[in-house]
Structures are given as C-alpha cells and as structure tokens.
Ligand SMILES: Nc1ncnc2c1ncn2[C@@H]1O[C@H](COP(=O)(O)OP(=O)(O)O)[C@@H](O)[C@H]1O
C-alpha cells in the first residue's frame with residue numbers, strides 16, 4: 001500500500017486528548033506527535049467530500065515529517081457535537097487495539113482524537129485504493145464482517161465495568177438510535193396507501209406491509225438478548241478501498257454496539273436498495289454461504305442469520321417504502337422493479 005509512515009504515537013497512554021477550544025492544525029498535530037514540538041510543519045491540504053450531515057469537513061493533509069524527512073499523509077475528520085456529546089466515531093476510536101489482529105479487513109490507523117466542547121477531530125492514516133463493486137466483494141465482506149464481529153465481541157466482554165456506560169450509550173437498542181426515521185418504516189405506509197389509490201398494482205400493499213411491525217418487534221426482542229459486538233453499519237462503496245486484493249474499511253460514523261449478524265443485514269439492505277433482484281440474490285447467496293463458513297463456532301449461526309434478517313428488513317423496508325425512493329423509481333420509469341422488490345420483501349413474511 002502506498003502510504004507513507006504516519007507518526008507513531010504508541011508511547012502515549014490514550015489517543016484521545018481534550019482541549020477547551022479548537023487550535024491550529026499545526027498545534028493539534030504537535031499535540032498528537034510530541035516529537036514534532038518546536039519544529040516547523042509545512043502542510044498542504046485538500047478537502048475530501050463528506051456525506052454525513054453532522055460532519056463539518058474531511059481533509060487530506062500532506063507534510064514532511066521534520067524528524068525523519070519522510071512524506072506523511074493524514075486525514076482529518078471534524079464531527080459536530082450536539083450538547084457536548086462526543087461522536088460515535090470518536091468513541092469507537094477509544095477502543096484501542098480492538099481490531100489489531102484483523103487479517104481480513106484493513107483499518108487505517110487512528111493517530112489520535114482531539115475533543116473540544118464543539119467538535120471531535122479524528123486523525124487517521126490516509127489510504128489509497130479503488131472503490132469496489134459492492135456485489136462483487138460479498139464473500140470478502142462476509143469474512144471481514146465475521147472477523148470484526150468476533151474480535152469486537154471478545155474485546156467487549158473483556159472490558160472493565162468502568163467502560164460499561166460508554167458501551168451502553170452506543171447500543172443499537174437505545175432510543176436515540178431506534179427513533180431515527182431510518183429504523184421506522186411504518187411512517188412511510190400512509191404514502192404507500194396513497195400510491196395504491198393511484199396505481200392499482202400497489203393497491204392493498206400498505207396493509208400487507210403492516211404485518212412487518214409485530215414481526216420486526218419479535219426479531220428485535222430476540223436480537224437484544226444475543227451476543228454483542230461492534231457493528232459498522234455503513235457498507236457503501238465510498239467507505240471501502242481495494243488495494244492489492246486487500247479491503248480497507250473507513251468511516252465509523254454509523255458505528256454501534258450491535259449484535260452478531262447486524263452488519264450482514266446492513267450490507268445486504270443497502271445492496272437490495274441499489275441493485276436489481278438478480279444481482280442482489282446472487283450476492284446474498286454468496287455472502288451467506290461465506291458468512292456461515294467464517295463465523296466462529298462459539299456463535300450460533302442461525303441466531304446470527306436471524307439478526308441479519310432483522311437489520312436487513314429494517315434497512316430494506318425503510319429504503320424501499322420512503323416517498324423519495326418511490327419518486328426516484330417513478331422518474332426512471334422503473335416501478336416494475338420496485339414492485340418486484342416489494343413482493344420479495346412480502347415473501348419474507350411467509351418464510352417467518
Ligand atoms: N483514511 C482515509 N483515507 C483515504 N480517504 C479517506 C479517508 N477517510 C476519508 N476519506 C475520504 O473522504 C470521504 C469522506 O470521509 P468519511 O469518513 O466517509 O465521511 P462521511 O461520514 O461524511 O461519509 C470518504 O468517502 C473518502 O473518499
């Protein structure tokens with residue numbers, strides 16, 4: 001991989017530093033890499049495209065390490081705070097060493113986090129590579145996800161009680177996550193009932209989709225009691241880089257303390273949204289086969305697949321039923337495909 005040596009910060013006890021206010025980039029970097037104190041830093045900066053609404057900016061900095069003379073490339077991500085609460089992503093980076101033994105996914109090293117009352121500044125190593133075609137990497141993702149779930153599960157169960165509050169606040173089942181529109185497809189049903197009046201192919205479907213409400217609550221209750229792990233929850237091609245056959249995963253802005261299987265559901269849910277049925281079904285079969293083989297025996301694979309279906313349904317139902325999606329399919333004259341997706345989802349009701 002074409003990444004220049006990032007400054008090593010291993011001698012510091014914690015990667016998170018607290019500041020009352022934001023300072024210059026140079027002083028932040030000197031705080032993270034004390035060997036640079038008193039040295040001039042010449043930095044060139046480029047802005048990278050950010051997507052999440054709470055992200056102030058993402059920047060790519062290049063500089064020469066004044067100690068070694070080597071090129072250094074660093075990404076700085078600034079995340080806005082609400083009510084002084086640090087971002088999920090910043091909290092994730094406090095779990096140092098959790099994924100150090102990962103062999104499937106590669107994760108750019110986090111150089112440090114600076115917390116001010118208004119923002120979290122996350123500094124990571126810059127990675128290069130191509131964005132993958134998401135359906136092509138199903139197998140590789142299954143292996144990466146199974147390993148991420150296993151390593152993070154082992155980490156979470158070994159944490160001292162002092163960290164319990166941190167992980168409690170990051171749990172998928174906290175109301176501040178569950179109340180988000182993306183996990184509440186029921187809000188889209190009135191618009192679907194309207195569509196049924198205008199287009200008879202969609203008549204009566206809103207009523208049938210209501211049956212998912214008790215089904216997903218039952219799945220949620222089962223999932224809650226299953227083994228915890230860290231779930232990335234945002235498998236988009238913009239968040240992955242392929243380089244030399246290796247898969248680098250970035251962007252922990254959606255991270256949660258989830259349950260084994262959730263990430264597979266998040267991946268397949270976003271694939272279902274973007275691809276036609278044939279591509280989706282082939283990738284799904286590959287993913288599930290590889291995931292079954294990769295999940296360590298200590299986990300109950302059927303329970304994990306139940307959790308996968310739960311997050312898949314939450315994601316797919318919301319994306320397919322929301323009025324914006326319906327408008328998009330209408331505009332592109334693809335209502336037939338949308339109907340096919342609706343029937344696929346309704347078919348899952350019968351499978352139980
Ligand atoms: N470590 C990195 N190496 C290379 N590019 C990165 C890195 N982090 C972010 N980027 C680029 O910046 C974009 C936005 O960063 P990301 O962390 O995904 O923010 P957001 O939460 O807004 O999606 C990414 O899609 C990617 O192109």
Ligand SMILES: [Mg+2]
Nearest residue numbers: 051238239251
């Ligand atoms: Mg992103």
